[in-house]
Amino acid sequence: MATVELTFSALPAHVRTARLVATAIARRTGVEESLLDEVRLAVGEACSRAVEAHRAHCPGEPIRIELRDDAGRFEVTVSDHAPSDEVQQEKPLDLGMLSDSFMTGFGLAVISGLADDVEVFPTPKGTDIRMSWPAAGIPTS
Amino acid sequence: MDLKLDHHNEDRLTIVEVEGEIDVYTAPRLRELLIDLVNKGNFHLLVNMEKVDFLDSTGLGVLVGGLKRVRAHDGSLELVCTQERILKIFRITGLTKVFGIYASVDEAKEAHGKDK
Numbered sequence: 379m380a381t382v383e384l385t386f387s388a389l390p391a392h393v394r395t396a397r398l399v400a401t402a403i404a405r406r407t408g409v410e411e412s413l414l415d416e417v418r419l420a421v422g423e424a425c426s427r428a429v430e431a432h433r434a435h436c437p438g439e440p441i442r443i444e445l446r447d448d449a450g451r452f453e454v455t456v457s458d459h460a461p462s463d464e465v466q467q468e469k470p471l472d473l474g475m476l477s478d479s480f481m482t483g484f485g486l487a488v489i490s491g492l493a494d495d496v497e498v499f500p501t502p503k504g505t506d507i508r509m510s511w512p513a514a515g516i517p518t519s
Numbered sequence: 520m521d522l523k524l525d526h527h528n529e530d531r532l533t534i535v536e537v538e539g540e541i542d543v544y545t546a547p548r549l550r551e552l553l554i555d556l557v558n559k560g561n562f563h564l565l566v567n568m569e570k571v572d573f574l575d576s577t578g579l580g581v582l583v584g585g586l587k588r589v590r591a592h593d594g595s596l597e598l599v600c601t602q603e604r605i606l607k608i609f610r611i612t613g614l615t616k617v618f619g620i621y622a623s624v625d626e627a628k629e630a631h632g633k634d635k
Contacts, residue, residue, distance in 0.1 A: 390544035397542075397573075415604045422575050426543040484612065485576045491611035 380447045385440040388432030396443055397422040400454055403445045407452045408514030420492040423485040424456035424507045431460035452513040455506055462500030524552050532631055533561040538570035541578030553585035562594025565627050574605050599624050
């Protein structure tokens with residue numbers, strides 16, 4: 379099992395870096411090209427959500443991403459240290475219900491629609507979002 | 520790639536050209552532009568997304584915010600987008616039912632003209 383870990387300060391500018399790293403490792407791990415856009419967007423959403431949560435609760439704390447090649451799956455876990463508010467947004471069809479600020483539940487809905495497999499572990503001390511996609515394995519050369 | 524923004528007026532439409540990535544870092548610039556356009560009396564906006572490489576829920580939130588602002592003035596905010604990877608996020612969130620989405624600027628202009 380190969381693992382890459384990345385920690386970054388809770389700054390919006392770093393979310394793009396996290397997306398790029400995740401996409402590069404997904405490609406290296408053997409995730410199909412057609413799924414890479416989904417990996418990029420889902421990891422970006424998870425990191426954006428974590429950055430917003432940290433900026434509100436603990437701006438000095440870093441956000442951690444773990445990327446693993448695990449038994450034919452490419453698995454990404456994004457961990458934050460902000461207390462979970464467990465906001466669950468229903469399908470946002472009512473314009474009046476939407477705001478132009480970042481919507482936590484909205485981002486989670488996007489992740490759920492993109493990742494092959496998603497688990498969210500909210501706790502009072504932070505949230506882990508684990509996502510995975512099928513992968514062919516690390517090439518030998 | 521960073522975000523590039525431009526806009527120009529054609530008849531009663533304000534066409535907003537967006538190029539690059541719209542995410543949690545760059546979306547505030549698009550939000551500021553949309554607010555500025557509305558504050559200056561541009562209530563019929565057409566956002567051309569054909570050169571957008573990446574859009575996340577923060578960007579969607581900004582577009583929704585813009586739509587709410589123009590609707591407060593009986594205006595419109597419509598999109599030009601044919602990229603499947605961008606359209607997918609609109610479908611996942613159900614926002615294809617909220618925005619008018621066209622295949623080209625000309626198609627949007629024609630549809631807009633018929634509404635008048």
